Every structure is written in structure tokens, then in C-alpha cells.
Amino acid sequence: MHLKGSLHIHTTCSDGELSIEEVIRVYSGLGFDFIALTDHDFLLQPDCYKSITKINTDLIIFKGVELTVFEKGYVHVNKIDGDNEVLHIFNHPSELDLPMNKVIDRISSVAERLPIDAVEVTSKGFRTPEYEIDDIPFPKVATDDSHTRLGCGRAWIEMDCMRDKDKIIRAIKNGDFWNCYTETNHLFLK
Numbered sequence: 001m002h003l004k005g006s007l008h009i010h011t012t013c014s015d016g017e018l019s020i021e022e023v024i025r026v027y028s029g030l031g032f033d034f035i036a037l038t039d040h041d042f043l044l045q046p047d048c049y050k051s052i053t054k055i056n057t058d059l060i061i062f063k064g065v066e067l068t069v070f071e072k073g074y075v076h077v078n079k080i081d082g083d084n085e086v087l088h089i090f091n092h093p094s095e096l097d098l099p100m101n102k103v104i105d106r107i108s109s110v111a112e113r114l115p116i117d118a119v120e121v122t123s124k125g126f127r128t129p130e131y132e133i134d135d136i137p138f139p140k141v142a143t144d145d146s147h148t149r150l151g152c153g154r155a156w157i158e159m160d161c162m163r164d165k166d167k168i169i170r171a172i173k174n175g176d177f178w179n180c181y182t183e184t185n186h187l188f189l190k
Contacts, residue, residue, distance in 0.1 A: 001163060004180075005034035006156050007089060007172075008066070008078055008120070008143035013048035014039035017148045020049070024057050030153040034060035034168060038078045041065050060163060066091065071109045077116070082165035087172055089141060090119045094128040104135055117173045120145075125154025127181055139172060142179035155181050 010016030011023050018026065020037065027035050037049060049063050064080035076091040090110060093103045110116060118139040121131045125144035132140050142155035159177035161167050171177055 003033040003161050004031060004156055004158050006032060006144055007036045007141060008038050008145045009035055010039055010147045011037055013045050014043035020051055021055060024055055024059055026152045028059055036062035036064045036080045038064040038066045041067050069110055072106055075106060075110060077114055082169045085166040085169040087169045088114050088117050090116050092120050092123045093131050094123045122155045125151055139175035
């Protein structure tokens with residue numbers, strides 16, 4: 001089965017502008033099959049995600065958190081829970097504003113503490129191709145890191161996979177997906 005998904009979404013549970021219900025409506029309207037809610041750990045409101053079970057949707061909804069990890073400064077890592085599997089994504093390395101060797105060092109240092117499974121190759125949904133290199137030895141994922149309606153659906157992954165949270169996570173860990181970007185995004189890259 002062909003699936004389309006977004007792995008980095010913020011809601012009003014932290015610093016996003018859209019409620020969980022609005023996020024689900026927007027991504028459903030954009031033809032997504034799964035989304036990961038990844039609000040910031042230090043802003044996440046207690047029990048905020050409890051409302052998910054009351055929402056009628058065909059979307060697969062992953063609960064996650066954007067962790068603030070202190071390693072030679074701080075970085076962000078998304079922790080996304082499946083039913084049994086857990087996915088860790090090193091977020092937006094381009095926003096570190098460091099030379100590539102220091103970015104690679106930072107990713108390696110964090111990977112000694114957390115099981116990094118993938119690295120984002122986008123910043124706010126815009127492609128950062130300089131991070132699509134073999135020296136970063138993890139699958140590279142496109143995400144939109146949406147905080148607003150305008151940010152929704154800029155970048156995503158697609159895969160051929162069953163509609164199962166753990167199978168989706170395993171496919172990502174194995175690199176069995178491809179990155180996609182909106183046409184508007186491509187215009188900015190030329």
C-alpha cells in the first residue's frame with residue numbers, strides 16, 4: 001500500500017498555531033496517510049494528546065515529542081512512538097549553523113546517547129541538500145516541521161508499506177521510503 005506521511009508537526013499543545021483537530025483536518029485534506037505530532041518537550045501541556053482517541057479520522061496518528069538534547073549546546077531530536085517500535089530523528093541540522101564536520105560530530109555525539117534512526121534534510125520544510133551526504137550514516141527524511149497552516153505539507157515521505165505504526169517505523173529505519181517536496185519548495189531551490 002502506498003503511504004504519505006509527515007514526521008514533524010507542532011500543535012497548540014506547545015508552540016504551534018493549529019489545534020490537534022485542525023492539524024488532522026489539514027493533513028487529511030492534503031492526502032496524508034500518517035502524521036507524527038511532535039510538540040516541544042519543555043512546552044508540552046500535560047495530557048494534551050489524550051484528545052486524539054476522541055477524533056474520528058482515517059489518519060494514522062503517531063504521538064511523539066521533540067526532545068531538547070544538550071550536547072555541546074543543544075539540539076532537537078524527535079522521539080516518535082509506534083505500538084512497540086520507537087523512532088528517533090535528529091532534527092534540522094542546518095539550523096545549528098555549524099560547519100559540516102561539527103554537524104557530523106554533533107550527530108555522532110548524540111547517537112552515542114540516543115538511538116538515532118534518521119536525520120532531517122529539511123529546515124521548516126525546505127530542502128537542505130548539503131546534508132544528503134554519505135558522511136551522515138543515517139536515512140535522510142524530509143519533514144515540514146509545521147507550526148502554522150502555511151507550513152503544512154511542504155515536505156514529506158512516501159513509502160510502500162502496510163498501514164501499521166511499527167511497520168512504518170521499521171521502513172523508515174531501513175530507508176525504505178522516498179522524500180517529497182511541494183512544487184513551491186522546488187522553485188526556491190533553483
